[in-house]
Amino acid sequence: MMHALNTALQVLRDKTEITPRLALVLGSGLGGFAEELKVVDRIPYSEIPGFPISTVPGHSGQFLLGYLGEVPMIAMQGRVHYYEGYPMQQVVLPIRLMGLLGAKVLFLSNAAGGLNPNFSRGDLMMIEDHVSSFVPSPLLGKNIDELGTRFPDMTRVYDKELCELIEQTASEQKIPLQKGVYFQLTGPNFETSAEIRMMARLGADAVGMSTVCEAIAAHHMGMRVCGISCISNLAAGLSSDKLTHDEVQETANMVKEKFQTLVRESIFAFAKTGILD
Numbered sequence: 001m002m003h004a005l006n007t008a009l010q011v012l013r014d015k016t017e018i019t020p021r022l023a024l025v026l027g028s029g030l031g032g033f034a035e036e037l038k039v040v041d042r043i044p045y046s047e048i049p050g051f052p053i054s055t056v057p058g059h060s061g062q063f064l065l066g067y068l069g070e071v072p073m074i075a076m077q078g079r080v081h082y083y084e085g086y087p088m089q090q091v092v093l094p095i096r097l098m099g100l101l102g103a104k105v106l107f108l109s110n111a112a113g114g115l116n117p118n119f120s121r122g123d124l125m126m127i128e129d130h131v132s133s134f135v136p137s138p139l140l141g142k143n144i145d146e147l148g149t150r151f152p153d154m155t156r157v158y159d160k161e162l163c164e165l166i167e168q169t170a171s172e173q174k175i176p177l178q179k180g181v182y183f184q185l186t187g188p189n190f191e192t193s194a195e196i197r198m199m200a201r202l203g204a205d206a207v208g209m210s211t212v213c214e215a216i217a218a219h220h221m222g223m224r225v226c227g228i229s230c231i232s233n234l235a236a237g238l239s240s241d242k243l244t245h246d247e248v249q250e251t252a253n254m255v256k257e258k259f260q261t262l263v264r265e266s267i268f269a270f271a272k273t274g275i276l277d
């Protein structure tokens with residue numbers, strides 16, 4: 001695995017001169033954040049050896065390298081999902097690559113179904129913690145000692161200081177921000193009403209098909225992690241609507257402006273405190 005990572009890393013280094021300090025994963029429908037960047041290099045995933053290629057509509061599938069203000073960063077426009085059929089170790093390869101390329105902070109985003117009764121469609125939720133259930137750990141198999149320890153602590157995956165800065169930014173920008181626990185299932189089917197009742201009892205506030213495996217892989221290798229869920233729909237059985245990917249993308253489009261402002265200003269706040277130096 002380390003060999004595959006090093007090969008991909010070398011190809012990436014040959015294609016860009018940027019050393020990113022922050023890595024951003026743009027969830028379903030949230031790829032418009034690219035507008036905020038001074039993009040220097042666009043690298044389609046298909047040009048990177050060993051890379052799993054995303055097949056979901058709304059995920060264009062490329063790395064963007066460039067600057068947000070003064071901050072050198074890398075963004076994934078389109079992520080890889082476990083339900084596409086790749087082994088979990090391959091699903092997190094892009095995350096590990098971004099870390100090896102120099103990113104100290106991983107900023108995750110996703111579209112998610114809302115379970116918390118106080119949530120509405122179009123809310124933004126800062127991820128405070130997660131539950132990984134029915135999803136294999138990306139750390140299964142021989143440990144990659146070069147990245148991190150065999151038995152990493154997961155008491156606090158979402159970095160306290162980053163979370164505080166995101167909350168502060170939301171309040172300054174007058175963007176309402178929910179907080180909660182994100183629950184990852186494999187997908188690709190949406191959940192049944194009974195599954196949603198189960199997850200609510202297990203402490204979930206939002207449910208989706210990504211993010212947790214990426215957060216685990218990043219935390220394992222010592223990156224500082226934070227994340228925002230766009231509540232694109234109420235979870236199954238909590239509204240009379242049938243769930244569709246179209247609704248997910250429509251909502252992401254609706255929240256575009258506040259999502260982009262929150263992410264942009266939060267990254268500036270990280271930079272100001274020296275976290276990205």
Ligand code: HPA
Pocket residue numbers: 111112113114190191207208209232233234235236243248
């Ligand atoms: N369930 C799972 N994943 C999702 C949902 C949902 O309701 N909405 C967006 N991603």
